[in-house]
Amino acid sequence: xxxxxxxxxxxxxxxxxxxxxxxxxxxxxxxxxxxxxxxxxxxxxxxxxxxxxxxxxxxxxxxxxxxxxxxxxxxxxxxxxxxxxxxxxxxxxxxxxxxxxxxxxxxxxxxxxxxxxxxxxxxxxxxxxxxxxxxxxxxxxxxxxxxxxxxxxxxxxxxxxxxxxxxxxxxxxxxxxxxxxxxxxxxxxxxxxxxxxxxxxxxxxxxxxxxxxxxxxxxxxxxxxxxxxxxxxxxxxxxxxxxxxxxxxxxxxxxxxxxxxxxxxxxxxxxxxxxxxxxxxxxxxxxxxxxxxxxxxxxxxxxxxxxxxxxxxxxxxxxxxxxxxxxxxxxxxxxxxxxxxxxxxxxxxxxxxxxxxxxxxxxxxxxxxxxxxxxxxxxxxxxxxxxxxxxxxxxxxxxxxxxxxxxxxxxxxxxxxxxxxxxxxxxxxxxxxxxxxxxxxxxxxxxxxxxxxxxxxxxxxxxxxxxxxxxxxxxxxxxxxxxxxxxxxxxxxxxxxxxxxxxxxxxxxxxxxxxxxxxxxxxxxxxxxxxxxxxxxxxxxxxxxxxxxxxxxxxxxxxxxxxxxxxxxxxxxxxxxxxxxxxxxxxxxxxxxxxxxxxxxxxxxxxxxxxxxxxxxxxxxxxxxxxxxxxxxxxxxxxxxxxxxxxxxxxxxxxxxxxxxxxx
Numbered sequence: 001x002x003x004x005x006x007x008x009x010x011x012x013x014x015x016x017x018x019x020x021x022x023x024x025x026x027x028x029x030x031x032x033x034x035x036x037x038x039x040x041x042x043x044x045x046x047x048x049x050x051x052x053x054x055x056x057x058x059x060x061x062x063x064x065x066x067x068x069x070x071x072x073x074x075x076x077x078x079x080x081x082x083x084x085x086x087x088x089x090x091x092x093x094x095x096x097x098x099x100x101x102x103x104x105x106x107x108x109x110x111x112x113x114x115x116x117x118x119x120x121x122x123x124x125x126x127x128x129x130x131x132x133x134x135x136x137x138x139x140x141x142x143x144x145x146x147x148x149x150x151x152x153x154x155x156x157x158x159x160x161x162x163x164x165x166x167x168x169x170x171x172x173x174x175x176x177x178x179x180x181x182x183x184x185x186x187x188x189x190x191x192x193x194x195x196x197x198x199x200x201x202x203x204x205x206x207x208x209x210x211x212x213x214x215x216x217x218x219x220x221x222x223x224x225x226x227x228x229x230x231x232x233x234x235x236x237x238x239x240x241x242x243x244x245x246x247x248x249x250x251x252x253x254x255x256x257x258x259x260x261x262x263x264x265x266x267x268x269x270x271x272x273x274x275x276x277x278x279x280x281x282x283x284x285x286x287x288x289x290x291x292x293x294x295x296x297x298x299x300x301x302x303x304x305x306x307x308x309x310x311x312x313x314x315x316x317x318x319x320x321x322x323x324x325x326x327x328x329x330x331x332x333x334x335x336x337x338x339x340x341x342x343x344x345x346x347x348x349x350x351x352x353x354x355x356x357x358x359x360x361x362x363x364x365x366x367x368x369x370x371x372x373x374x375x376x377x378x379x380x381x382x383x384x385x386x387x388x389x390x391x392x393x394x395x396x397x398x399x400x401x402x403x404x405x406x407x408x409x410x411x412x413x414x415x416x417x418x419x420x421x422x423x424x425x426x427x428x429x430x431x432x433x434x435x436x437x438x439x440x441x442x443x444x445x446x447x448x449x450x451x452x453x454x455x456x457x458x459x460x461x462x463x464x465x466x467x468x469x470x471x472x473x474x475x476x477x478x479x480x481x482x483x484x485x486x487x488x489x490x491x492x493x494x495x496x497x498x499x500x501x502x503x504x505x506x507x508x509x510x511x512x513x514x515x516x517x518x519x520x521x522x523x524x525x526x527x528x529x530x531x532x533x534x535x536x537x538x539x540x541x542x543x544x545x546x547x548x549x550x551x552x553x554x555x556x557x558x559x560x561x562x563x564x565x566x567x568x569x570x571x572x573x574x575x576x577x578x579x580x581x582x583x584x585x586x587x588x589x590x591x592x593x594x595x596x597x598x599x600x601x602x603x604x605x606x607x608x609x610x611x612x613x614x615x616x617x618x619x620x621x622x623x624x625x626x627x628x629x630x631x632x633x634x635x636x637x638x639x640x641x642x643x644x645x646x647x648x649x650x651x652x653x654x655x656x657x658x659x660x661x662x663x664x
Contacts, residue, residue, distance in 0.1 A: 069321050079328045086333045087114040090315050092301040093342030095169020097601035099279030100621035101339055103287040113293045114330055116317055119165035121297040123280035128172045131276050132425040137173045138467050142166045153512035154562045160463050161567055168280030171614050174569055175428040176269040176276055178226045179611025183257040189606045191578050192587045193635020202622045217256050223282040224618050225272040229431045230422045233399055235454035235479050236432040240264060242536045248434050262446050264434035274421030302501050304338050304354040306370055311595040312338040337596045344571035344603040348377040348494045349505045365499040371593030375582040377494035381608040383568035384488055384511050386521045386561045388528030389457035389480040390542030398477040400455045407473035429453050440519035447520045449486035454479055460546040460564035478542050483524025484568045486610045489514040494574050511565055521561050570613045572605040579637050588634035589624050600624035
């Protein structure tokens, strides 16, 4: 308590104290440490004393998680009580979309909702609530830790894919960026009922804008909060000047559809009063207080069960950590629905394990075919990324320096966040950047997102840098540019490794399978170098570390990209929505070929939008909940007659174009 009181006093009287160079800490004691070893010892001892709460805090939050099953018989009895009930909606997956559905579908109290989530219940743990806590979440107990298998266009490398293993899913483990993409992104889906004009109201309904931006495109009363980060590093401020002076233009609202997306600016984030806003904190926390909602964590849905009419009737699940694999069956009420919201990896996996997918592939794994659906698992899309990084001679300016003090965790930013919810820990590190249309663009929209980080990269693989930082005592100051192919055109797929849901599926990311993505990232590397070497950096101007001076030609840049490409964590598309034969769900999100089953999450996205995908996933879930509650509002797939008329019109247009061309 005394240390907390001292910290509050320091932060109140000297709000910048936690971010000053270490030599100013503790009343200037450290200024004398170069000549007085005893003073250095005293300084370190005082810092160690002040760090005791920090050490306890870090250890507790890192090790936090759902306890192991101590009494298996008791755990089984609890589940038997759960499955004694029948439910109107069984939600398979308590990630971002599942949280939205659970809240919206249970709000009037008349429908019984069961949420089954394989991850942990710890969405409200401090390490998750702190945005900068992401540094300790990758490859932790809160991460499924998927990897792709031998990417052909990336020299056979396996690409690490972080996916949230906790209530709220990846909204608990992502970088919090709050983007929608553009209106054109949704028009380009060409799915009835899903144009930009038709989805905008749902973005606004869900949004709780804390910044006061244009109400034509923003909502202020929704649970999905949007705010500016409550911290700005000096390097990030300088980056905005550099980008503007370099001719990239400026943009103060990347979600304002009345203007083009391009420009440099601050990225808004999904945060609420300086804390991460996740699907669980924004939506599910309310639903869990209702008597008609049951949420079970550490439960793996093994399959969806169908009756003779191919109507979903129940789901079978078991408990994570239960070596007996005792199955439990949760049953739907008459007219109820199973809602699959397990994400772009697990949703197609669950469909295939339930008999919905490519028939030949299902037969290979001994799975009875309920519906031959070749599109299940196809169309996997992501945002591939590559890094340019610089070291600077300026000391103590990078966020990485401010997080460390004498090689240990700096307690002052933690105190500031705990007491005031402001400061360095409110940032995930990449909340400044730009959208750019490069010479490699194949449409009128920006093909590149630059995410600026006020830190030198440890490794050219950005995901590895995030993971290794927590084990690194000292790091040179610097700044980095993460280039993201934000409208990537490459596609991969998900396939089963086993009919057992506990066995991770085989993931082919398909990265760089379309040459356009490599061309975009090549232009991104060149742009990062150009920006990083501009004179406007002044005293911060650095020396390139990655790719390094030995990488100059286009071929060398391409090889660097292939060797270091990593994910920007935006997996989508594997249960594609649409009306074509390759689509898994229709415009109303119902799975084709069966009854009373929908997929509602990022996996239904037909083509990846230009921006991080959490907010579009919220929009999809909001719409899905409306379609379920009021079927008359759901868009209808075109009839056979509509298709014939459309084909005739298309043919007529083509004939007309040829006649005009011939006349010309």
